[in-house]
Amino acid sequence: MNFKDRRSFLKLSSLAGISLASGNALAFKESNSDKKKLESLIHQNTQNFNMCGYAAPKLNKVRVGIIGLGMRGPGAVQRLSYIEGVDIKGLCDLRPNQVEKSLQLLNGTPHKPKLYSGDDEAWKKMVDQEDLDLVYICTPWEWHTPMAIYAMEAGKHVAVEVPAAKTLEECWQLVETSERTKKHCMMLENCCYDFFELMTLNMARQGFFGEIIHGEGAYIHNLVDLNFNKNGYEDMWRLKENANRNGNLYPMHGLGPICQIMDINRGDQMDYLSSISSGDFNMHDRAVELASTDPFFTPYRNDNFRGNMNTTIVKTKKGKSIMIQHDVSSPRPYSRIHLVSGSKAFARKWPEPKISTSHSYMDEPEMKKLEEQYTPEIVKKVGELAKKVGGHGGMDFIMDWRLIDCLRNGLPLDQDVYDAALWSAISPLSEQSVANRAQSMDIPDFTRGSWETNQPVILSLEGAGTTNVLLKE
Template identity: 30%
Template sequence: MSDTDAAAARRTPSRVPLRLAVVGGRRGRAFGSTLAQLTDLLELTAVCDRAESVLAAWSDAFPQVKPYRDFDDLLADDEVDAVFLATPLKQHAQQAISAMRAGKHVLSEVVASYTLAEAWELVEAVEQTGRTYMLAENYCFMRPNLMVRNLAAAGAFGQLTYLEGAYLHDCRHLMHTADGDLTWRAELRTEVSSIYYPTHSLGPIAQWLRAANGAEDRLETVTGFATGSAVLPAYFSKEFGADHPGALAETWRQGDSGTAVITSTSGAVLSVRVDAVSPRPHNMTHYVAQGTNGAYESARRDGEDPLLWIAGRSPERGEPGQQAERDWDPLWAWAEEFEDPRWREHLAAAEQAGHGGGDYFVLKEFAEAVRDQRPPEIDVYDAVTWSSIIALTVDSIDRGNQPVEIPDFGGR
């Protein structure tokens, strides 16, 4: 084959399914049924986990899958094209870097990186290897979030000026084993005070901001705030006794609830809240958008509709010369015009997947990006920007809640 033919072959999208390995089989099993729906795009080839019981469960469900206990052994397998990282979040960046330098494409669970140094190293690895890297931020692909992004891109909100995202999920039961040992989630809370899990809250609203205001409107500064830690000491004292380390307030350096206030170069303000321990009903998908021409509020609980109001198109009542009484539309009333085409085409399959259908579209988008040799929808630059809020809020809180600059990692 001539050099010209070889170059053309590299540019030609492959129609052969991408051979995928799942790393972190315990969490990764949540994607098993979704992978089974995407066999035209993805071939589940291997799974890697330290626990034999996890590997055995995968083997029962997918007998053809090769089991690995060692990550380096998996990376040496030439029959694996890509890895899906579903490991504890502090491992993601270094595992992704190692995988790309071994020639693998990477789909990484959130977050992408834990420190700023890792963020820059991850960007460098993508740029040097040319491998496809995508952040598996499934909340960006939820049905209402994609509809709102389409509305933003169409100019329905005008210029976006204020956005909120919050992840409110009582995960106290995931902070310990049955014997009371701290899990990796709890250990994170003993290290630093930060917004340690920001991308579910930030990812969708950052995409809306860009869609409405343009790619030049980038996230500029962040200021971090954290409450005290009152919930976990009381919880561990009740569950395991007053002598348990978790019953001591000084064990927990991370507050119960954290908020990051982010400004953008256009003057927009984004409020991002994460609370994974406070006792309350779950509200893991709280979003608000306010623009110069409209507003959006997500549903708070099952059975509610997300709400939309657009000036000149949503209901208004009142006498001439008086201020109109305004009312919300259910978001679904706008579906015929602004439903994302992917949801229109794949609704039945997506509704069977986790995280509001987001898991289905994350895997599909990654496989298609590799196949078509194009940047994925959530590339490394978005991934590290959103993830950098962890390290930056540590800095801000340590400096007495001072604003700190968000690096420009490139892209756009």
């Protein structure tokens, strides 16, 4: 499908949802006509190259350039410096002081990166001028897709922070660029590498849960104070994301691990979703309160902030269900839920890890036995070191180590561009559903049918695990 057709496809997809929601006869007639055009465009679309399971040529040395050194970037700089076979060649941020601060993190290491900053095009200069194998992107959301595409077009693999894209069009751009260039585009979904999530993935692979029936994930994290902090996110960009967008804006942390367990994109596929949001009972009030004493916040009084809680339900092609929630403005304890419900067993992480094979939860000794039996190889290899390095308890380091180890050994990545696109697509689709009274929205198949034969994610160290950690135990 060419770019013009893709734009037509997305336009028709949106119109179809709106027409169905309006409920009048004319709209229904138009939606039927649009449906035929939409089906025609879909059937023209074939996969150029399957990036699921793709093993790029081995890289003995992975030369890395990092863009974005605000909230997340400095942590990535430090973590990558502990991994054998990494050469940090470039550091880039709009703000020179952030680049200098990150450079100091490399004192005493062999890394001597060139520094890029000072203007909006600095990142392009780094990509163009440095001999890089991997571009690691930690910028505000709006830059993720443009930077990832530019880097892949320049012949670099990409690791991009969540979400990888903000619109369906951007999701397709990532897929088509990765397929055409044969460059990896991995979304840095660190929660796939948290310890309980890895254990339950291993349990699922060994049949502990039986047939997986239902999964739940969430991002419930009170960010009101941080979002309204003028010294928090640069130019208040995250607050602006939560203004005038109403949907599940950040589904990936809860969704990613569940998708891997349920073999989404690799044996099953999302079919459609429906989404609702509560009203906003916190954000606008905070904007009004702050504006009463600080004129800086006066413009925010006019924003339509997203509802406190969004709940999105997904049905899969094989009849399974997923619930994803998003709430960053209520005074609730942090939770990603991580619930796995199967025909033989059940697991839930929050508020505390629990597993059941009957009507009651296992006691602590039973849980300990399961942990000993199902802790995966990757955790045994670097888990304790990861906890020492840190990064959300160690999961960030496991993610980075696994990425580098796969690139160095010429192995497929655990997360590919189809995962990046699909998990990111939930946001714009949920916005459309919320705007149309929870109208169900068809979810694009970014694998274009290859999900039926793609192999599930198995975190084996066969042919891998050769990369050392440059940290004293």
